[in-house]
Amino acid sequence: MSWPFKPLNELCLLAVDCVNKTAPVVDYDTGYRMIRTTNIKGGFIDLDNVRYVTEEVFEKWTRRSRPQYGDVILTREAPVGEVGRFTEDVNNVFLGQRLFHYRPDPELLDWNYLAYALQSRQVQGRLKGMGFGATVDHIRVGDAETLAIPCPTLPVQHSIGGILASYDDLIENNQRRIQLLEESARLLYKEWFAHLRFPGHEHVKVTHGVPEGWEPLPLGDLITLQRGFDLPVSKRVEGEVPIYASTGITGYHAEEKVSGPGVVTGRSGSLGQVMYVNSDYWPLNTTLWVKEFKKIRPHFARHLLAGLHLEQYNGGAAVPTLNRNDVHRIQVLLPPPTLLSLFEEQATDFYQQVDVLTKTNERLAKARDLLLPKLMSGELAA
Numbered sequence: 001m002s003w004p005f006k007p008l009n010e011l012c013l014l015a016v017d018c019v020n021k022t023a024p025v026v027d028y029d030t031g032y033r034m035i036r037t038t039n040i041k042g043g044f045i046d047l048d049n050v051r052y053v054t055e056e057v058f059e060k061w062t063r064r065s066r067p068q069y070g071d072v073i074l075t076r077e078a079p080v081g082e083v084g085r086f087t088e089d090v091n092n093v094f095l096g097q098r099l100f101h102y103r104p105d106p107e108l109l110d111w112n113y114l115a116y117a118l119q120s121r122q123v124q125g126r127l128k129g130m131g132f133g134a135t136v137d138h139i140r141v142g143d144a145e146t147l148a149i150p151c152p153t154l155p156v157q158h159s160i161g162g163i164l165a166s167y168d169d170l171i172e173n174n175q176r177r178i179q180l181l182e183e184s185a186r187l188l189y190k191e192w193f194a195h196l197r198f199p200g201h202e203h204v205k206v207t208h209g210v211p212e213g214w215e216p217l218p219l220g221d222l223i224t225l226q227r228g229f230d231l232p233v234s235k236r237v238e239g240e241v242p243i244y245a246s247t248g249i250t251g252y253h254a255e256e257k258v259s260g261p262g263v264v265t266g267r268s269g270s271l272g273q274v275m276y277v278n279s280d281y282w283p284l285n286t287t288l289w290v291k292e293f294k295k296i297r298p299h300f301a302r303h304l305l306a307g308l309h310l311e312q313y314n315g316g317a318a319v320p321t322l323n324r325n326d327v328h329r330i331q332v333l334l335p336p337p338t339l340l341s342l343f344e345e346q347a348t349d350f351y352q353q354v355d356v357l358t359k360t361n362e363r364l365a366k367a368r369d370l371l372l373p374k375l376m377s378g379e380l381a382a
Helices: 055-061 111-119 121-130 141-145 154-194 298-307 324-328 337-377
Strands: 005-007 012-017 033-035 072-076 080-085 093-095 099-104 148-150 215-218 223-227 241-245 248-253 262-266 274-277 287-293 331-334
Touching: 012 141, 072 111, 072 141, 080 111, 080 121, 099 111, 111 121, 111 148, 111 154, 111 337, 121 148, 121 337, 154 298, 154 337, 223 324, 241 274, 241 287, 262 298, 274 298, 287 298, 298 337
Parallel strands: 033 093
Antiparallel strands: 005 148, 012 099, 072 080, 072 099, 215 331, 223 287, 241 248, 262 274, 262 287
16 A cells, blocks of 8 residues: 655644754753653653753743654654654653654644654655765754655544554553662662661661671672673674663674673773663673672662762773772672562562563564554555
């Protein structure tokens, strides 16, 4: 089935570029959030990991437009072609550089359909063809305004958009549940091991900040960190083993290098993020991974490392770099084994639920990705 292609500036009430100037940010929560290209991925918009600005800056940077429920965002650069849907009412968010803002005319274009049309093979191919630049591909503002998409009748748009959005809405709901579970584990760790309000704390004597029965030790006595392993892209074989870089999963391979569960953090390039891995994996050479859990288990190790804010131990000049020997020398407190076991048990319950929801989301995403090209081509009737 072939549908006519129509330019988006004829189908939208709003098709505007962001302010192409870096907004001055502040290092505290003002309530006014800036999203960047890194917040837009796979049809979703991350409204949690944002930058903040003052009210004055917010008013100035939203003079062209303010995002609202039902709007669709496209990245014009770094990378080209990522798409996100605004699925909640917001009045305190604005767009950073290299983002293009669409507000469909509801009488001509279904907003969910627009998001999936932009992610379709046909339109992604057009976007990649428009990209130009000496070092980084980007799309001209004019090309984003007049970008043409396949345009079936409005009832067909509603049907296609509704089917695909039902998958993403479930994924988004599960992601919120995952965030709540992870936050519960973080708060439990903080309550017991930072604020020292652990079970039975009322009956434990604390001397100079050290509870009786707890032991000050260098981190290297608790765990051993090891540099990750090289794995050039040319040597990777598609599989199900996650490949971890300093910021998270960067691909999949057919062979594992380390048996899970494990804990990984950034060694080079990006520092401070700590990741728990519940399966076998391959840590790249930009990471440090826990080779040996000597006195603590993975969940406690994950939260302990996260609480150390390892980015402050950067030893690189041009590229942020973490030396594992420096990390091994950091002084920490080792709680008694019974308390460690109790925390590991409760944290495991949280993270088992996270694992179930994560796998559910993976299945939902695969089903959506199989449906998308079939619905957009008309091979499967909506």
